[in-house]
Amino acid sequence: MAHATTAEPAAPRAALSGALERHRVLAAAAFLAVFPLVAPFEALAVNILIHGLYALGFNLMFGYLGLLSFGHAALFGGGAYLCGIAIVHFGAPWWVAIPAGIAGAVAIAAIVGALAVRTRGIYFSMVTLALAQCFYYIFYQASDWTGGENGLRGVDLKAIALGPATLDFLDPRTRYYVVAAFVVLALWLLSRILASPFGAVIEAVRENEARARACGYDVTRTRLLAFVLSGAFCGLAGALNALHLSIVPIESMAIETSGLAVMMCLLGGMGTFFGPFVGAAVFLLLESIVSVWTVHWQLVVGAVFVLCVLFFPRGIWGSILHWAAGGGR
Amino acid sequence: MTATTRRRALAAAAAGAALAASPFRINVLRAQEGPIRVGFPVPLTGPYATEAQNQVRAAEVAIAEFNESGGLNGRRAELLPRDDRLNPGEAATRTLELIERERVNFIVGSLSASVQLAVNNVTKARRVIFNSISQSDAINEASDWSPYTFHEALNPHMTAGAVGRYVFSRFGKRVVFLTADYAYGHEMVRGFQRAGAPLGIQVLADIRHPIGQTDFSTLLPRIQALRPDLLIAINFGRDQQITMRQATDFGLKRSMKIVAPVLLYSARVAAGPQAFEGVVGGTSYYWRLEDTVPSAKAFNDKFRRMHNGAVPTDYGALGYGGVRTLLEACRLAGSTDTDKVIEAMRSLRYDYYKGPQYYRRCDHQSVQSVLIVESKSRDMKDENDVFNIVHIEEPNEANLRTCAELGHAG
Numbered sequence: 070m071a072h073a074t075t076a077e078p079a080a081p082r083a084a085l086s087g088a089l090e091r092h093r094v095l096a097a098a099a100f101l102a103v104f105p106l107v108a109p110f111e112a113l114a115v116n117i118l119i120h121g122l123y124a125l126g127f128n129l130m131f132g133y134l135g136l137l138s139f140g141h142a143a144l145f146g147g148g149a150y151l152c153g154i155a156i157v158h159f160g161a162p163w164w165v166a167i168p169a170g171i172a173g174a175v176a177i178a179a180i181v182g183a184l185a186v187r188t189r190g191i192y193f194s195m196v197t198l199a200l201a202q203c204f205y206y207i208f209y210q211a212s213d214w215t216g217g218e219n220g221l222r223g224v225d226l227k228a229i230a231l232g233p234a235t236l237d238f239l240d241p242r243t244r245y246y247v248v249a250a251f252v253v254l255a256l257w258l259l260s261r262i263l264a265s266p267f268g269a270v271i272e273a274v275r276e277n278e279a280r281a282r283a284c285g286y287d288v289t290r291t292r293l294l295a296f297v298l299s300g301a302f303c304g305l306a307g308a309l310n311a312l313h314l315s316i317v318p319i320e321s322m323a324i325e326t327s328g329l330a331v332m333m334c335l336l337g338g339m340g341t342f343f344g345p346f347v348g349a350a351v352f353l354l355l356e357s358i359v360s361v362w363t364v365h366w367q368l369v370v371g372a373v374f375v376l377c378v379l380f381f382p383r384g385i386w387g388s389i390l391h392w393a394a395g396g397g398r
Numbered sequence: 399m400t401a402t403t404r405r406r407a408l409a410a411a412a413a414g415a416a417l418a419a420s421p422f423r424i425n426v427l428r429a430q431e432g433p434i435r436v437g438f439p440v441p442l443t444g445p446y447a448t449e450a451q452n453q454v455r456a457a458e459v460a461i462a463e464f465n466e467s468g469g470l471n472g473r474r475a476e477l478l479p480r481d482d483r484l485n486p487g488e489a490a491t492r493t494l495e496l497i498e499r500e501r502v503n504f505i506v507g508s509l510s511a512s513v514q515l516a517v518n519n520v521t522k523a524r525r526v527i528f529n530s531i532s533q534s535d536a537i538n539e540a541s542d543w544s545p546y547t548f549h550e551a552l553n554p555h556m557t558a559g560a561v562g563r564y565v566f567s568r569f570g571k572r573v574v575f576l577t578a579d580y581a582y583g584h585e586m587v588r589g590f591q592r593a594g595a596p597l598g599i600q601v602l603a604d605i606r607h608p609i610g611q612t613d614f615s616t617l618l619p620r621i622q623a624l625r626p627d628l629l630i631a632i633n634f635g636r637d638q639q640i641t642m643r644q645a646t647d648f649g650l651k652r653s654m655k656i657v658a659p660v661l662l663y664s665a666r667v668a669a670g671p672q673a674f675e676g677v678v679g680g681t682s683y684y685w686r687l688e689d690t691v692p693s694a695k696a697f698n699d700k701f702r703r704m705h706n707g708a709v710p711t712d713y714g715a716l717g718y719g720g721v722r723t724l725l726e727a728c729r730l731a732g733s734t735d736t737d738k739v740i741e742a743m744r745s746l747r748y749d750y751y752k753g754p755q756y757y758r759r760c761d762h763q764s765v766q767s768v769l770i771v772e773s774k775s776r777d778m779k780d781e782n783d784v785f786n787i788v789h790i791e792e793p794n795e796a797n798l799r800t801c802a803e804l805g806h807a808g
Contacts, residue, residue, distance in 0.1 A: 112494035218581035219512045219536055220486050222519045239524060241498040310487075314494075315523060316516045318486035360481045364442045364451075 111241035124345030126302030132340030135275035140197030146322030148307025174304020338384025437496030452714030486516035540805030558589025560768035570627025671775035
């Protein structure tokens with residue numbers, strides 16, 4: 070991103086944003102290392118990590134590929150349930166349970182994706198929404214496996230054995246840094262994917278589908294692959310959520326969870342790397358702080374959301390990037 | 399001010415300053431003499447907000463009463479309410495906050511089955527006592543239960559059993575169930591069938607409907623054609639309101655008795671007198687209990703004094719019971735040490751607001767009375783007087799599922 074050719078005072082800003090862009094995973098890791106010191110409490114910081122990752126996975130479809138999915142709750146919830154079931158019903162260790170969650174979400178993404186990627190625009194949203202509701206119902210009804218209405222309880226991970234060392238997963242700080250390690254790893258992977266030729270193809274499909282096809286790219290397969298990758302990231306977020314809360318509520322598959330990802334992405338800035346993360350952080354922090362001092366917190370959070378959409382259509386992070394690159398508001 | 403008291407005040411201030419200056423002493427002070435903190439996650443927003451706010455108010459009464467009577471050797475109690483939004487994930491997060499950041503001594507709260515199971519899963523892993531104040535059968539079962547789990551509320555088995563034993567022997571044995579299709583509904587039907595089996599009831603139909611159904615009129619002719627003695631409508635909130643209104647309009651009440659296993663004060667107040675007229679149901683508490691039970695009178699008066707003459711609701715009263723049992727157990731144990739408080743809770747024989755109660759040893763379920771109430775539209779003492787208490791089923795362990803059935807050893 071070396072377009073510091075605009076006005077003179079914008080140059081240092083552009084240099085800063087350029088450096089941030091080049092070393093974005095490093096910057097994120099540094100920020101996440103000190104984040105628990107400023108967050109109100111660790112459980113909320115972990116929630117922000119997990120929902121940030123979830124929104125990031127969603128943004129791969131929404132921001133980079135340009136398809137609005139309303140079914141990502143099935144991927145998040147699927148990852149959470151499969152990870153939980155591996156622990157509760159099979160007594161699996163964490164290094165089996167987390168991949169099981171990711172695999173579950175990938176499988177669901179493959180099924181939903183195979184049926185949905187041929188559609189576009191509002192039709193894609195509707196098909197993903199309908200299929201996600203199907204998965205919600207399947208998991209709701211399979212109460213012997215999932216606990217149904219009551220949710221899955223007993224996803225108890227008390228310690229993580231790493232060779233000779235054992236980490237106390239009940240300790241809030243330790244739990245935060247374990248989850249943060251997974252999130253940084255996922256950020257790095259996502260950053261690599263977006264910087265790869267495949268990442269360029271994704272954006273080409275978003276910008277001009279016909280032209281991408283004319284250049285010889287298989288648009289349908291690109292979309293399916295992106296959806297499955299998005300599923301893997303959301304599945305990891307779901308699995309980490311199951312371990313963090315030690316339960317999997319049926320609500321994690323519900324339509325509100327799908328809507329949450331859309332909201333966080335819009336708030337932070339769709340199509341930017343950190344936007345969804347910023348959106349998740351702002352949304353959850355606001356919700357948590359305001360709801361302690363008034364029961365009318367929904368009014369405050371809703372007003373902030375409306376103001377953001379009206380005056381910062383690029384989202385919070387998107388507006389900051391735009392300003393840093395030397396543009397007006 | 400005389401010289402001695404001034405000197406004493408100065409000495410106290412100096413001691414206080416010295417204490418404050420020493421970081422070591424402050425830590426000791428906080429550990430031993432800091433307030434007893436009770437975390438209270440309830441759904442302050444959403445469909446049960448009114449009920450949850452009543453729970454907080456009732457819990458405040460228990461806290462104020464404890465502090466006014468000297469606390470635990472001068473150690474005061476404080477309440478930390480949190481909004482769980484009726485969402486198990488949020489409830490688990492808030493419980494983590496309360497334990498890890500606020501360092502609460504106990505957790506009391508929750509207003510749905512799935513939320514209380516979520517809170518319970520978090521507290522039991524961290525060995526923090528949780529006293530649940532909403533209905534669930536699962537929380538008594540060995541797979542969810544832990545020594546740190548207490549259940550102050552009724553459970554569906556006890557409620558349905560008491561209501562069933564009352565209505566089957568008085569109004570007839572031909573029964574139709576109209577059930578909301580989720581865990582609560584299924585647990586209730588199971589409870590009714592268990593209570594009805596020895597009485598020889600005949601179930602004509604068990605009609606299931608999804609939660610949030612807005613029209614029951616297509617089901618009503620079918621129910622009428624079955625000619626039951628009893629229609630047991632097992633649903634909640636708005637579903638229940640619509641069922642009652644449409645059943646009344648359709649004239650079902652002329653040929654059968656309508657039963658709502660959990661008949662809530664707030665639901666009846668919201669729906670008005672006509673829809674619920676003559677409906678019979680069960681509840682854990684109704685404020686008119688004060689006519690016969692002195693502890694109910696004492697509790698209601700304290701609640702009225704603190705909250706502008708309002709009366710506590712059924713779930714609200716549980717907020718009082720849930721907090722007060724823990725605080726009294728602290729006094730009995732002389733400390734807030736978890737193991738000592740558990741022992742004290744197990745030995746409590748208490749009558750705080752509704753007559754005698756105690757926690758069963760094997761599952762910490764509060765053994766208590768169940769009130770059978772009938773909704774009325776006439777002879778109301780004031781606008782809050784909406785039910786007649788027609789029967790009280792006294793506390794009896796035989797009405798609970800046995801410890802062995804729940805999977806407990808003893």
